[in-house]
Amino acid sequence: MLIQIRGGRVIDPMHDRDAVGDLFIEDGRIVAKPEGRNPDEVYDVGGKILMAGAIDVHSHIAGTNITLGRQLMPELPALAAAEGQPILASPAAWGSYATGIRYAEMGYTTVIEPAMIPTHAIEAQAELAAIPIIDTAGLVILGNDDYTLELLRGARTGGDELKDYVAWTLEHSKAIGLKIINAGGSEAFKFNARTFDLDDEVPDYGVSSRAIVESLQQAVADLRVPHPPHVHCNNRGIAGNVETAVATIEATQDLPIHFAHIQFYGYGDAGKKGFSSGAPRLMEAVNKHKNVTVDVGQVMFGQTVTVSGDILRQFDARGAASPKKWVINQGDGNGTGVVPYNYRAKSFVNALQWAIGLEIFLMAEDPWRVLFSTDHPNGALFIRYPEIFHLLTDRDERARWLDDLPADVHEVSNLAGITRELTLSELAVITRGAPARLLGLTDRGHLGPGAVADIAVYTDQKNKRAMFAAADLVFKSGALVVRDGKVVRVAWGRCYHVEPGFDAQIKRRVNAFYDRYYGVDLSRFGVTEAITHRPDRFATVPCLN
């Protein structure tokens, strides 16, 4: 069946396209205009905006952390509703099913879960498979696990065995890439370390955080995995930590690397309160190092729950828990840390965090390297994205928010002086084109022939919050799934992963390790097709040539 979407403004920055035109869909893909054939179905979208389906590169939607977060905070939907976020009005809305529905209604069609624990990958993958409509993929965590640290003991590089171990871990958990969270810090926490910096060494292993990141970065580059290591730096959330982030960026040897939620590392220590915007310093480094991509991790005011494998920093944050309850689970590798948090506009620190995130977006010289995220749910729930799009595209809206913030925020933030407004095309870059490119998902994030027909149609409005909260139409793989901001058809997406290949010896070695330390067979932890009844659930992303 040939479908025509007729007469909308097509915004497709990957093809430098921003003009009124048509799109054609056949067999779930976008096709060039077929000569001499009439479409079977036509959608007239004159005056509307057409973009590729949006892609979220970093959102905690499945796995141990978020599940524990839901269990600890069943009241979150009610609290969010009381703050005017009615989409979370029922407890079920905090679960897998509602996650897919709400993402789709906003025009999102692919979302990446960024923190699967290797030994809990089955749980994460089963939960991803329970999310409707959107395609998904997971990043698997290494860097605090004993096997990696053992390989790096006293060495600068893990050599071929580390490379094989990384490849095996990616395949075993069906992940699209590697996540590194406070490399070595979670392990050091178990030895009672309460701070951990780039050149600190993991007790017993004698390996520095820097060496862990460098070795894993090299391994991923050698394996030709498209998505570079996705790094959560040391010292998250601490005043003055912009120096840690800049030092980590400068240590990246020109190999590709992605830094997650850098807003949480954009902190200087100037001013009366010793807490100031480090965004100019951070963005100077990001702008200069072309091998680096980042996502922002924007903060929004309101109730949320923070979930992170950075148990060292989560343990430190427990005193700020609101409501007063928290979970730190010290497991193999990173473990999990769950701390409820309420960002308040009247708090100097929270207001500054909000401003720093926006500064980072607006100081980006190349939007292809500065991607959109709130680190859901850490900076804000993903349902807040449309409000942030409004802030990024409208300086008057920013000024209105700034008026309500504590006066001393203005002394240590640059936001009030920034006049830039992102264009719709730039917004399409940071929410579509750039994430697709970064993940190696070449068949999406754009609207060229051959792309999977993931398409969002919006009514152009000055109020971008209203515009992006509810898409007029959303097509997923060519099928209409959303009309007038509501899901009209529930489909099931695919999960993307890489298969870089490894020397089979590594399986024997890792199995011996599991047998010796855990007394269990490795196969208990491996993700197989059997976790769903959908035979086409998993799809492979090719490694680079």
Ligand SMILES: [Zn+2]
């Ligand atoms: Zn995260």
